[in-house]
Amino acid sequence: MKKCILAVLLLVSLAACGAQKEAAKPEADVSAVMKENLGKFFSSKNMNDVTYEVEVIEPVEGVEALKFVKLTFKDAERSQEQYVFTDGRYIIPDITEVATGAGIKDKLVFKNTPAANIDLSKLTLAYGSKDAKNYIVEISDFQCPYCRRTHEYLKEKLAGKDVAIYFMHFPLAFHPKAEIYAKVFEAGMAQNANFYDELYSTTPDFDAKTDAEIVDYFAAKTADAAAFKALVSDNATAAKVAEQMKTAQALGVTGTPALYFNGKLVGGFKPPMFDLAIETFK
Incomplete structure (x- = not known):
């Protein structure tokens, strides 16, 4: 899908503020007006292969003329979803609460989107017990600075809490040690050596070591160094990391961190959203 679709669509216009003064439109009217205007937009850009759906989720409290809406765009190559605020004529990407400085879109998305169905059996348990009442799927890169901040925040x-954390690897190409750290984690867990915390706290000097030096360091901490090294080099370990990254991409994840709290997504380092998600735990 052409990258310009949402870049052009998601323009914040001061005229949108005027919508607050109008009588609130019924959901069906907002949807119909939005579809009509999207049709005009795509036609003007000669993007007639793009189809779209408009689902009104709920009105915005205190600004009833605006609706919280899910837009779904499809073409021959892919499907893309976007949540926005609109009266059918104007699009606002997010609304900020003046008192807190926080946007409300993340909260509404978390509240209204269904839980993802993720096969935990294909992931590695990094923290807690498999019998825990709650779970987090942590899609992460051990060398990602925001993943590290997320780890420290959630650890506290x-x-x-009665929660299990399952790790899903997403090593980013521009982090040179992300791949080897992912393999070290998997090899360690296979030998009952959990390097989860330590891999998140490596220093720049340690990151500058060669892969062989890094493997030697962690191997010395295991019960069988030779077996650990063999696991790190095993094609099956690399395949597991690659398969998990594909699974994350199929979920729509494009960066790290991304966390699923009992199946509900919080993307990025967002402490207020982490707190909200934890409040929903059983």
């Missing part, structure tokens, strides 16, 4: 917030 989850203390004493």
Whole structure:
């Protein structure tokens, strides 16, 4: 799909503020007006191969003329979803609460989207028990700075909670040690050596070591160094990491961190959203 679709669509116009003064439109009217205007937009750009759906989720509290809407765009290559605020004529990507400075879109998306169905059996348990009442699927890169901040934040917030964390690898190409750290983690867990915390806390000097030096360092901490090294080099370990990245991409993940709290997504380092998600735990 052409990248310009949402870049052009998601323009914030001051005229949108005027929508607050109008009488609130019924959901069906907003949807119909939005579809009509999307049709005009795509026609003007000669993008007639793009189809679209408009689903009105709920009105915005206090600004009833605006609706929280899910837009779904499709063409021959892919499908893309986007949540926005609109009166059918204007699009607002997010609305910020003046008192808190926080946007409300993330909260509404978390509230209204269904939980993803993720096969935990294909992931590695990094923290907690498989019998826990709650779970988090952590899609992450051990060398990602925002993933590290997320890890430290959640480590404190989850203390004493009945929760399991399952790791899904997403090593980013521009982090030179992300791939080897993913393999070290898997090889360690296979030998009952959990390097989860330590891999998130490596220093720049340690990251500058060669892959062989890194493997030697962690191997010395295991019960069988030779077996650990063999696991790190095993094609099956590399395949597991690659397969998990494909699974994350199929979920729509494009960057890290991305966390599923009992199946509900919070993307990025967003402490207020982490807190909200943890509040929903059983």
